[in-house]
Amino acid sequence: MSTTMSVIRVYRYGGPEELKLEQQPRPEPQEGEVLLRVQAAGVNPLEWKIRQGLAKDFMPVTFPYTPGDDVAGIIEGLGPGVTSFEVGQAVLGRGNGTYAEYITAPAEAFVLKPAALSFAEAASIPVGVTTAWRGLFDEGELEAGQRVLIQGAAGGVGLFAVQLAKWKGAYVIGTASTANLEFVRSLGADEVVDYTTTPVESVVKDVDLVLEGVGERTMRSSLATLKPGGKLSSLAALPPLEQAQARGIQAKMIAAHPSRSILQAAVQLIEEWRLKVSVGKTFPLAEARQAHEYSQRGHGRGRVVLLV
Ligand SMILES: NC(=O)c1ccc[n+]([C@@H]2O[C@H](COP(=O)([O-])OP(=O)(O)OC[C@H]3O[C@@H](n4cnc5c(N)ncnc54)[C@H](OP(=O)(O)O)[C@@H]3O)[C@@H](O)[C@H]2O)c1
Known part of the structure; x- marks a missing residue:
């Protein structure tokens, strides 16, 4: 199994061309974390605002960084102390730097993906x-x-x-x-x-x-x-x-900090068919630049999603 992964990295503030596709070592889950094989990552407008430096006064970044918050994927590994999930389960949630093939994040960031949803649909939900x-x-x-x-x-x-x-x-x-x-x-x-x-x-x-x-x-x-x-x-x-x-x-x-309880409540409404999801447009991870260009137009319906 390869120990490297494809990931988008940003080295300085600027336009969509600053989103670089690179190979990096796969992360290892630490205490309380899961390793997630990312299947889809939502693209939120805040991510192009951060990339352009528009949010640097209140959300400064350390370069290089990987954008991305919304994510859906499959649990591939468990760090010490994680008992709430099993390897192979499909989940959705919020992470830090989700424009990547793998991420690690605290287990409590995730909830189980409703079986009826695709990974792209699941990644359109959290934020x-x-x-x-x-x-x-x-x-x-x-x-x-x-x-x-x-x-x-x-x-x-x-x-x-x-x-x-x-x-x-x-x-x-x-x-x-x-x-x-x-x-x-x-x-x-x-x-x-x-x-x-x-x-x-x-x-x-x-x-x-x-x-x-x-x-x-x-x-x-x-x-x-x-x-x-x-x-x-x-x-x-x-x-x-x-x-x-x-x-x-x-x-x-409003500052929409992550909340597992809100995510859990939303997933329940989705499973009861009381809440619909909508993916606007999808792009492969390698086209994160085009996804940002599209999101930056500020129009359209549903969430833009990267397929990983
Ligand atoms: N504070 C927070 O924690 C937080 C969290 C999430 C998002 N946000 C911010 O909230 C905003 C919306 O986020 P989003 O993810 O929903 O964005 P989005 O998916 O890109 O959707 C933007 C929507 O705005 C509509 N729109 C554009 N101009 C409009 C106008 N003059 N009047 C009414 N609708 C208009 C567009 O519809 P049409 O195609 O019909 O024009 C489009 O559907 C973004 O600025 C984002 O950064 C903040």
């Missing part, structure tokens, strides 16, 4: 579902009967947010471009606004919570749709706190 859950429930305190606006409803986070908010019993309004309206409706949204033809704030008012998944471009319209006392969970840009406070709005930036 998206965790972020949606934290923004809607942990920070947004969404309750049944409330009205929620999901900005960016067709994206890798938004598609879970629409479904989780419906599952909670909320009235759900999503925004998307014309090509994705039907997709967002199919996720269960009560209303879908085509942001390319309609200013969102002209048709949406008095919402209790906005999950702001686009950024500065849509922040103003997000604030305008909220009722006094409403909440704004922002994913991609710092909300204008003073402006929000002046209208009695609680605005927060």
